Every structure is written in C-alpha cells, then in structure tokens.
Amino acid sequence: MAIVVQKFGGSSVANPERIQRVARRVVETKAAGNQVVVIVSAMGDSTDDLIDLARQITDKPKAREMDMLLATGEQVSIALLAMAIDKLGHSVLSLTGPQVGILTEHVHGKAKILDVNPERLRLELDAGNIVIVAGFQGATETGEITTLGRGGSDTTAVAVAAALKADVCEIFTDVDGVYTTDPRVVSNARKLNRITYDEMLELASLGAQVLHPRSVEVGKEYNVPIHVRSSFNYNPGTIVQEVVDEVEKDMMVRGVAYDLNVAKIGLFDVPDKPGVARTLFKALAERRVNVDMIIQSAMRDDKNDIAFTVGKDDLELAVEVVKEVNEAIGAGGLTYDADLAKVSIVGAGMVSRPGVAAMMFEALADEGINIDMIATSEIKVSCVVSASEAKRAVQAIHKAFELEGDVAANDEGFKAG
Numbered sequence: 001m002a003i004v005v006q007k008f009g010g011s012s013v014a015n016p017e018r019i020q021r022v023a024r025r026v027v028e029t030k031a032a033g034n035q036v037v038v039i040v041s042a043m044g045d046s047t048d049d050l051i052d053l054a055r056q057i058t059d060k061p062k063a064r065e066m067d068m069l070l071a072t073g074e075q076v077s078i079a080l081l082a083m084a085i086d087k088l089g090h091s092v093l094s095l096t097g098p099q100v101g102i103l104t105e106h107v108h109g110k111a112k113i114l115d116v117n118p119e120r121l122r123l124e125l126d127a128g129n130i131v132i133v134a135g136f137q138g139a140t141e142t143g144e145i146t147t148l149g150r151g152g153s154d155t156t157a158v159a160v161a162a163a164l165k166a167d168v169c170e171i172f173t174d175v176d177g178v179y180t181t182d183p184r185v186v187s188n189a190r191k192l193n194r195i196t197y198d199e200m201l202e203l204a205s206l207g208a209q210v211l212h213p214r215s216v217e218v219g220k221e222y223n224v225p226i227h228v229r230s231s232f233n234y235n236p237g238t239i240v241q242e243v244v245d246e247v248e249k250d251m252m253v254r255g256v257a258y259d260l261n262v263a264k265i266g267l268f269d270v271p272d273k274p275g276v277a278r279t280l281f282k283a284l285a286e287r288r289v290n291v292d293m294i295i296q297s298a299m300r301d302d303k304n305d306i307a308f309t310v311g312k313d314d315l316e317l318a319v320e321v322v323k324e325v326n327e328a329i330g331a332g333g334l335t336y337d338a339d340l341a342k343v344s345i346v347g348a349g350m351v352s353r354p355g356v357a358a359m360m361f362e363a364l365a366d367e368g369i370n371i372d373m374i375a376t377s378e379i380k381v382s383c384v385v386s387a388s389e390a391k392r393a394v395q396a397i398h399k400a401f402e403l404e405g406d407v408a409a410n411d412e413g414f415k416a417g
C-alpha cells in the first residue's frame, strides 16, 4: 500500500465549501488504496488576520506568544477537515504538530524541523485512519510551541513524507504546477513536467512562490518526490526530483524568475586592503541584514567600489550600518537605490554551456534595458535591473530562450542546438 502525503494551502481550505471539496479529494485518494496523511495550512488569510490582531494589542509581541497565537490558525483547519472527512464516512483524526512529534529547534517564528517521529502516524495509518496534520508548527524538546516561518506548511508536508518514507508528497495549490515563468507576466508560460531540486530551490528562492524553499531543501536531503499540482483539477502537475535523465541534462534554461524586493547600496573609494570586506559585511551580519549579491569593482589607485543588494525592508538599517563603516574605514561615501528588481535564468544544464549568459544579456540589450549588477552560480544567472523594466525583461528573456508554451510536446525547457 502506497503512502501518500497531501498538502493543501490556505486558499484550498478558505471556507467550508472548499474544505468539503478537499475532504472529497482526500477520500478519493484513500479509496484508491493508499494510506493518506494530509497537511493543511490555516484557512485563507487567517494567519494574516491573527498577526493583525496581535498588532492591535502591541507593536512588540513576544515571539513566543506570536507562535502560540499563529499556531491556532492551523488547529482550526485540521479540525474542520477531519469533521468533513468523518461526515463522508471515513475514519480520520486530526493531530497538531506537537502531537505528531514534530521536533524543532528552539527558535520562535522561523524554527527549523529537527526530527519527525513517525510512530504515532504509522500507528494511526495502520489502524486505517486518514491523518490530518497541522502544518507550519512543531514543538521544542521542552514542549514549547514553535512555527516554521510563513509558508512553512510545505516544509511540514515534505518532512512528514520523509519520515514516513512516503511514495510521494503532493503539494496542492491554485496553479497547475511550476511554470517557466510567472504566467501573470508571460501569458504563454509553459508548465514544466519535471524539475530538479536544485533548479526548484533556485526558482523558489528567486521569488517563484510555488514552494517554500526550505521544503525543497528537505526534499533534496531525503529524496522525497514532490508533486506540485492543482487542487481544482486532476491534471498532472510538476514533479520535483533528482533528475538524472540524459535528455534533461541537455537543457540549458528551465525558468525565468524575478524578485521585486531588491534594494542596492554602493560604497565608493574603499581602500583596497585586507579586512575591509570583512569589516563591512560583519557589521551587516551583526545587525542581521541579509545580503544577497555582492560586487567589488576592479582596483584603481588602491581603491575600489563595493556594491551589494538587500531586501527593501532591510535598506534603512543597511544604510545606517554602511554610513558607520564608511566613517570607520575612510571610504568615499555611499549611494542607494530601492527601485530595483532581480531577473534570473535557472537551469542545471547551463554548467557546461558557454554563451548562456551572453544570450540573456543580448535579450536585455535588444530591449534597451540596462543591467545594474550581475551575479552567477553554476545553475543561474541573475541581473539587477530597474523595477519598472522587470516585467519587460522577463518577457524578453523568456522569448529569447524559447520557453513559450505551444512548442509541440516539449515541456522540458530550452534545448541547445
């Protein structure tokens, strides 16, 4: 008997009708002869509503109490879904994260899962029950309730699937799967049948909001096949797995991602000597500013420029820190810009192919779009452009790599040659 883990997000359980629809889908999976564990998020926007409630009480809620509050969202949806399944005549029970034995580190608001105890789940499955588990939450060794960070139910689902050695972890969402780019930006973006963990990880961290990045990391670590599919239809979605297929290795670019949450800070005329970069980035790290791209220009007259990007929320704090560092190291001043975007191409096959980056730059040049910064890894090239040009940049790049949908029977991404 196969073990199937299914995860339904907040929009899939936003109201009683939708919960009943999810219940029918779960029951179908069970009736097809599978053991089924279901992970659910809080109903609709209820996590946001809870955050809002806290804000009405205080600006500075204790992180521990925030977790206590937010964890209630998922407790509502698991109970209601269990009731709906029971009404359909199937044995079912709901369990909170702590009841399952989802052990996390002792960090509130963004705890990492350390371990999932499969015992209780196995017992319930073997007794013939469908098990509904609250996403996004766990408990520390001492029983403190923690949450995993926004969107964390995906991670609960993949971690539970790993612990049970499930055959598949199905992530149900409101789109048909993972697309070559955001279909709201490019209407003929194509759904991908398969994508590797590394590619998905890049896309997820670059702003494609289909899967929580941490869930992909867990999937990769434990080799859990993740099936991203629609909760509104039965179309096959996108399978995330470690693809070793020779044909797939050929593919250069699989997707184009964009991120509008980008701000840049530049520091001029930085003395070129050992320890300067350390001083700057250590100061930023100490204030918990998350730095993304870093560029240092070529040296001239024993000086160079350093530029880096941060999320817009961190800009104010980062500028404060850089001003201090500027004074301390005797650099020549700073500039910043908050109206930027990062546009990226991702594909495992680009490792061995020269010219991919040049194709991307050409697509931007042809559109008259200026590139502000460039960063690369083995499987991605990212360009910072002005925010107002981001959409046009994505469209041009998507077109240049021929990622559009109607290419006959080819949903595998751009192939070289």
Ligand code: ASP
Pocket (backbone or CB within 6 Å): 009, 010, 041, 042, 047, 048, 073, 135, 136, 149, 150, 151, 152, 153, 154
């Ligand atoms: N309910 C949580 C959130 O809205 C977790 C999740 O939806 O995955 O972020």
Ligand code: MG
Pocket (backbone or CB within 6 Å): 009, 010, 041, 042, 044, 047, 151
């Ligand atoms: Mg949610």
